[in-house]
Amino acid sequence: MNVSHHPEPALLLDYATGTLADPFALIVATHMALCPACRREVAALEAVGGALLEQAPEAGEADVDQGAFERMMSRVEALPPEPAIAPLPAIDTATARIPRPLRDRLPASLDNLPWRRQGPVETVFLPCDLPGHRVRVLRIAAGRGVPRHTHRGTELTLVLQGSFSDETGHYLRGDMECANPELDHRPVADPGEACVCLAVTSAPLRLTGTLGRLIDPFLDI
Ligand SMILES: [Zn+2]
Known part of the structure; x- marks a missing residue:
């Protein structure tokens, strides 16, 4: 399947940070189920967000580790593919x-x-x-x-x-x-x-x- 039209990056970012309102979150999640590229993008955004939170310095401490972003991206690239969607029984x-x-x-x-x-x-x-x-x-x-x-x-x-x-x-x-x-x-x-x-x-x-x-x-x- 070749998906070539994707949600705007701002929608994916809001989805990843959990701030996207429901009907938009529904359509983005449904798109992501059909689009490996956007699944990877959102996983990367979530990982980076998580890393920044973990590493956020207390007031007066050193800056965030510059290598954290690259390390997170390489971990995300190694994520296994999403499992196939299993059809529910007894539906057409x-x-x-x-x-x-x-x-x-x-x-x-x-x-x-x-x-x-x-x-x-x-x-x-x-x-x-x-x-x-x-x-x-x-x-x-x-x-x-x-x-x-x-x-x-x-x-x-x-x-x-x-x-x-x-x-x-x-x-x-x-x-x-x-x-x-x-x-x-x-x-x-x-x-x-x-x-x-x-x-x-x-x-x-x-x-x-x-x-x-x-x-x-x-x-x-
Ligand atoms: Zn997409």
């Missing part, structure tokens, strides 16, 4: 392929979720305690597109099944797109299979196509 294959951090939050297997259909896009909202934010699983029919839209805040989208393309690139399983108010895009699922994504938004989307501008005020997205 598509659900078993959803990485554990998200799968544990799903109230049912993929096919039994309470999907809300809007044209070629089906949506399920998951509980989210962070005010103004929304967490949703999207299923876009093969070869079909999401309505053109822009963002009033941040939108993180992680591909779990299938793939999609938009003006910024091609996103495969494990890839994460970070969109902000400057991006106006229309993601289109590749032909072949439905594209399932996890999306976290910090504010409602804003439809921008000709029809979208007309119906946007009436939609709860």
